[in-house]
Amino acid sequence: MAPDPSPLTPVTALTARKTWRTVEPLHAMIYFAPEASESYARLGIRQEAGYFASRSAPMGAVSAETVIATFFNFSPALVRAVIPGVWNTATPGSVLEARIEAADATLARILGEGIRSPEMGRAAELARRAAERACERYEGRPLFAGHAGLAWPDAPHLVLWHAQTLLREFRGDGHVAQLVTHDIDPVEALVMHVASGDVPVSFLRDTRGWSDSEWDGGVKRLDERGWVHAVEVGSSHAASGLTEQGTAVRQEIEDATDRMAIHPYEAIGEDGCAELRALARPFSRAVVDAEGFGF
Numbered sequence: 001m002a003p004d005p006s007p008l009t010p011v012t013a014l015t016a017r018k019t020w021r022t023v024e025p026l027h028a029m030i031y032f033a034p035e036a037s038e039s040y041a042r043l044g045i046r047q048e049a050g051y052f053a054s055r056s057a058p059m060g061a062v063s064a065e066t067v068i069a070t071f072f073n074f075s076p077a078l079v080r081a082v083i084p085g086v087w088n089t090a091t092p093g094s095v096l097e098a099r100i101e102a103a104d105a106t107l108a109r110i111l112g113e114g115i116r117s118p119e120m121g122r123a124a125e126l127a128r129r130a131a132e133r134a135c136e137r138y139e140g141r142p143l144f145a146g147h148a149g150l151a152w153p154d155a156p157h158l159v160l161w162h163a164q165t166l167l168r169e170f171r172g173d174g175h176v177a178q179l180v181t182h183d184i185d186p187v188e189a190l191v192m193h194v195a196s197g198d199v200p201v202s203f204l205r206d207t208r209g210w211s212d213s214e215w216d217g218g219v220k221r222l223d224e225r226g227w228v229h230a231v232e233v234g235s236s237h238a239a240s241g242l243t244e245q246g247t248a249v250r251q252e253i254e255d256a257t258d259r260m261a262i263h264p265y266e267a268i269g270e271d272g273c274a275e276l277r278a279l280a281r282p283f284s285r286a287v288v289d290a291e292g293f294g295f
Contacts, residue, residue, distance in 0.1 A: 009267070013261075053090070056092075058096065070176075072189070073189055130276075133263065144169040187217065228242055
């Protein structure tokens with residue numbers, strides 16, 4: 001018989017968002033750390049392939065189509081340049097070992113003795129409780145489910161890293177569900193993000209692999225929906241900002257994403273979330289301030 005669900009301690013959607021954002025650098029550093037590139041290189045995996053291989057590895061030796069579906073906002077051509085070919089170079093299990101080794105080395109380098117501190121131990125305990133509650137709800141969250149099937153590490157700093165990985169993917173799957181519900185395709189989602197003023201266009205377009213013409217098409221489609229202000233730049237178009245309607249739609253998506261992310265944090269409640277943020281904040285700041293990280 002399955003265990004009874006853990007008791008509810010209500011938290012607000014804002015608390016779920018704030019707690020995720022505060023702890024997120026402790027997970028996301030794995031995508032920028034030189035230790036990660038070096039670890040994958042020892043398996044024969046080039047730097048640009050490491051991201052796709054390491055993040056999809058928890059789901060097994062999956063197809064390009066599975067990665068396109070679950071990662072959502074990357075060009076299919078960019079994904080197919082890596083997946084499934086990378087599985088001929090390294091197994092998912094070896095990639096996962098390389099990833100956790102890189103997380104261990106990176107956090108040890110940046111945080112020093114902090115990885116053995118009481119604060120780290122307590123933060124790991126709280127984050128794990130939240131992540132384990134997330135594991136009560138796999139349905140509709142395929143990328144999260146793959147990560148949730150992995151064994152927990154032993155060291156507190158790696159427990160915190162793994163817990164935030166689970167919480168991040170839990171939230172991300174919910175966000176993708178909202179984009180699909182609103183009939184927003186990958187390019188359109190990126191254009192709206194850029195139009196909000198949060199991220200420069202070159203970063204999102206180039207790192208996600210979309211061509212100028214594909215990006216231009218996304219801008220035009222959103223302009224036709226009345227969601228962005230499109231301006232001509234040479235022979236193409238750019239989004240100079242969100243319209244009132246576009247702003248409302250994007251806020252609706254973000255609010256729904258926050259609500260869908262509440263469940264894990266109910267395991268520790270408002271007080272536990274506040275404590276986790278206070279404990280994790282100095283560690284996250286150290287990661288953000290570390291040289292070479294692209295936050």
